[in-house]
Amino acid sequence: MFKLCGFQFLLVIQWAMCQNLGDLSLAGPLKDMNFSIPEGAGVRPIYQFISETPVIFRATGEKDGIIDIVPKTGMLYLNGSLDRETKAVHRLQVECLDENGDVVKGPYSVTIYVEDINDNPPKFDQTTYTGVVRQNSRAGKPFMYVHATDPDDPTTPHAQLTYSILHHFPNPYSDMLFQIDSTTGAISPSRTGSFYLDPQKQNTFTLVVAVKDMAGMTTNAFTSSTDVIINVKESLWKAPPTIYIQENSTETHPVNISQVHSNEADVIYELFEKEGLARFPFSIDRNGVIYVTEPLDREKKDSYLFYAVTKDSVGELVDKPLQIKVIVKDINDNPPVCENALTVFEVQENEGGGSTIGTLHATDMDEKDTLNSRLKFSIESQVPAVPSSNMFIVQQDTGTLQLMSSSLNKQTAANYSLKVMVTDADFQTICEVQVHVIDINDQIPIFEKSDYHNVTVAESIPVGTVILEIQATDTDEPDTGSSHIIYQVEEGDPNHKFIIETDPETNRGFVKINKALDFETDKVHNLVINATNPEPLVSGVQYNASSRTLFKVFVTNMDEPPTFQQPVYTANVSEDIPVNTLIVKAEAYDPEGDTVRYSLEGDVKKWLKIDSSTGNIYTASALDREYKELYKVDIVATETKNAAQRSKIPLILHLKDVNDNPPQLVTDYPTFFCYPVRGGEKALIQATDVDGHVYVPRITFSLGDDMETKKNWEISKVNGTYAHLSPKHGNFEEKVYIVPVIIKDSGNPSLENKVNLEVNVCQCSSEKSCYIKLQHENSKPSVGQAIGILLGVLLVIGAIIGGVFFHMKYKQKNEKKSQQKDAKDQTECVELNQ
Numbered sequence: 001m002f003k004l005c006g007f008q009f010l011l012v013i014q015w016a017m018c019q020n021l022g023d024l025s026l027a028g029p030l031k032d033m034n035f036s037i038p039e040g041a042g043v044r045p046i047y048q049f050i051s052e053t054p055v056i057f058r059a060t061g062e063k064d065g066i067i068d069i070v071p072k073t074g075m076l077y078l079n080g081s082l083d084r085e086t087k088a089v090h091r092l093q094v095e096c097l098d099e100n101g102d103v104v105k106g107p108y109s110v111t112i113y114v115e116d117i118n119d120n121p122p123k124f125d126q127t128t129y130t131g132v133v134r135q136n137s138r139a140g141k142p143f144m145y146v147h148a149t150d151p152d153d154p155t156t157p158h159a160q161l162t163y164s165i166l167h168h169f170p171n172p173y174s175d176m177l178f179q180i181d182s183t184t185g186a187i188s189p190s191r192t193g194s195f196y197l198d199p200q201k202q203n204t205f206t207l208v209v210a211v212k213d214m215a216g217m218t219t220n221a222f223t224s225s226t227d228v229i230i231n232v233k234e235s236l237w238k239a240p241p242t243i244y245i246q247e248n249s250t251e252t253h254p255v256n257i258s259q260v261h262s263n264e265a266d267v268i269y270e271l272f273e274k275e276g277l278a279r280f281p282f283s284i285d286r287n288g289v290i291y292v293t294e295p296l297d298r299e300k301k302d303s304y305l306f307y308a309v310t311k312d313s314v315g316e317l318v319d320k321p322l323q324i325k326v327i328v329k330d331i332n333d334n335p336p337v338c339e340n341a342l343t344v345f346e347v348q349e350n351e352g353g354g355s356t357i358g359t360l361h362a363t364d365m366d367e368k369d370t371l372n373s374r375l376k377f378s379i380e381s382q383v384p385a386v387p388s389s390n391m392f393i394v395q396q397d398t399g400t401l402q403l404m405s406s407s408l409n410k411q412t413a414a415n416y417s418l419k420v421m422v423t424d425a426d427f428q429t430i431c432e433v434q435v436h437v438i439d440i441n442d443q444i445p446i447f448e449k450s451d452y453h454n455v456t457v458a459e460s461i462p463v464g465t466v467i468l469e470i471q472a473t474d475t476d477e478p479d480t481g482s483s484h485i486i487y488q489v490e491e492g493d494p495n496h497k498f499i500i501e502t503d504p505e506t507n508r509g510f511v512k513i514n515k516a517l518d519f520e521t522d523k524v525h526n527l528v529i530n531a532t533n534p535e536p537l538v539s540g541v542q543y544n545a546s547s548r549t550l551f552k553v554f555v556t557n558m559d560e561p562p563t564f565q566q567p568v569y570t571a572n573v574s575e576d577i578p579v580n581t582l583i584v585k586a587e588a589y590d591p592e593g594d595t596v597r598y599s600l601e602g603d604v605k606k607w608l609k610i611d612s613s614t615g616n617i618y619t620a621s622a623l624d625r626e627y628k629e630l631y632k633v634d635i636v637a638t639e640t641k642n643a644a645q646r647s648k649i650p651l652i653l654h655l656k657d658v659n660d661n662p663p664q665l666v667t668d669y670p671t672f673f674c675y676p677v678r679g680g681e682k683a684l685i686q687a688t689d690v691d692g693h694v695y696v697p698r699i700t701f702s703l704g705d706d707m708e709t710k711k712n713w714e715i716s717k718v719n720g721t722y723a724h725l726s727p728k729h730g731n732f733e734e735k736v737y738i739v740p741v742i743i744k745d746s747g748n749p750s751l752e753n754k755v756n757l758e759v760n761v762c763q764c765s766s767e768k769s770c771y772i773k774l775q776h777e778n779s780k781p782s783v784g785q786a787i788g789i790l791l792g793v794l795l796v797i798g799a800i801i802g803g804v805f806f807h808m809k810y811k812q813k814n815e816k817k818s819q820q821k822d823a824k825d826q827t828e829c830v831e832l833n834q
Ligand SMILES: *[C@@H]1O[C@H](CO)[C@@H](O)[C@H](O)[C@H]1NC(C)=O
Pocket: 032, 033, 034, 111
């Protein structure tokens, strides 16, 4: 006979199962059975096998000195604690023998599955880790890993590890420079790190990395930590300095022009450009060597800007793009070019030596302001060479042609052909020039009329319209610069609203609108127009009043519609704004100064009204954000005298949500603490608010202010929607406590809600289950008695049936109450007969 003491006659119930476990008994006939028992549970009965005829029970198999059966009673029991990490499943055979030791029933297989509890802390593989990271490494790209193991059951949260960075030395910025992947332990630079890491400033960092089991979910998880030393190295990924390539190169292409190096191995180098070139003459190879693939032409494109990138095997960018700048260096590979195939100048017969005839223009495509494009002019030949062979001279650096002496004579030569040589450093080009000797300009243009009176035009007249034709005549040699006429507005048009074009055949002038007219600024333009020749007049002759004429332009007004001060009006109003509130002042004016009347269009809900004379818009009825958050109507402005002149612009009303819902506690899972309570444990509670998102993130939690609550509990904020509830001491009974919690949103005004939170203090088998004390023999568990926790966790292990323990009064005569040394554990002793 022996005695098992310290049984906790408690019924273990798991929340998820309690409903369909109603008829599960703890004694029954011998048959194949499976049990699931939490490890470390201690001495306890498991199940009683019952036989109608007296038999002796025998268990064989993996008893491991812990599991056995009482031969007479068939009580299967544990004589010690199971350890899942040692053995997760115990397979036994149980049979019934008669007095002679012959098997009369069985063997049956009885399997005991050891349920994991979180009894092992996670452990890092190394006590310290060292890693190297390069400056400018990509944020989130791991450069090292830490790893920890936990011997607990890998299918439960007990061995689900989460990593985090506890400390970061030094920590010079508000955000950490490194981050860790909570599940893989991968350490990578953060965004801040990717940007700010710099070995010149700080080349070593120490991180304290923590690992926590229970998937990081509850506060009674185990934690370990390790040191991670990180060395920062300079980035290899640097843009090369500007690359200079000489154009029109005769080297064999492609030519290596630079090389870039990624900080990471096995990357794919690529180039891309953003200029949209038809042909991109650069390439990069697998080692990052950049080539120019063909000779460049500076005259087509004198610089290139492109980017080198690195990609990983799935095409993700590894490094930030590097900007590569290439400048194409000029060589003198372009000859000078004459601006015109033939340049014609005119010179009056009487002009004197040194007078300027004109300037010959030539260009060179090579780089401006270098010797490659510096041009020099010289006269090669002059035909005819009469009266002398050097009638003209060209200025070497400007190409300006001048008359050498005053010996021109139309009778001798009316026409000279010159070949002017234009040279750069290497090339020369001949430009053809003709010089026509023309009659002297001794006649001025004379207008047919000295006054063209007036014309009346609407201010809306299109630009380019001809409003007047004018005519002057010049009796100098026809078709020369002495008789051609240029008309200009000499007075009355400071803003160049008019322009005059000349027909070269007839010298007729056309006055056109050059810019839009505006009645409101200029109702009349008094123009003075002059007529001149391109050739200068001979000395002694001057333009006089006959080369001028007058002209008036009257501008008439067009009735224009009113104009609003703004292209659109917007207003943000709360949906609960009272009727008759002024929300917007619309303002329009009429360019002609007429008074304006206002009205609204499209106010389908009749929410608004407008003061027709002031443009003030008021609410006319209750607004409702739930009908429409953005309500659009049109504001119309109409001229009082001419209702056809109207303008319309939108008014957009932005309706703001009003806080009309108090926050609520989320009670999807029960709140509990394991008995006995130590004080200081934390349970997470959550609240929500159905109002617009503006109010959600800031809910404040507080406790009801009765003495009892204040004495027992405290609440602390986690974030906008979560808080921790903690018992303040260890003196709690095993029962359901009602804790009044006040939750308040951040609306203005804010709304609050007082909720009676049920908090269970209960015996726990592990973090995922509670025991409830059974008051009476054979009483069945009800939902009300059961306390569940963390539904999500339960679902994981939902398939495993938890062990069920009954208060066993099967041997009344042998039962004897005894006092246990740990009084609050309320234990009892049972005598078992061997
Ligand atoms: C015990 O569990 C095993 C494996 O899950 C199963 O195959 C067997 O049918 C179960 N036996 C009983 C009696 O439930």
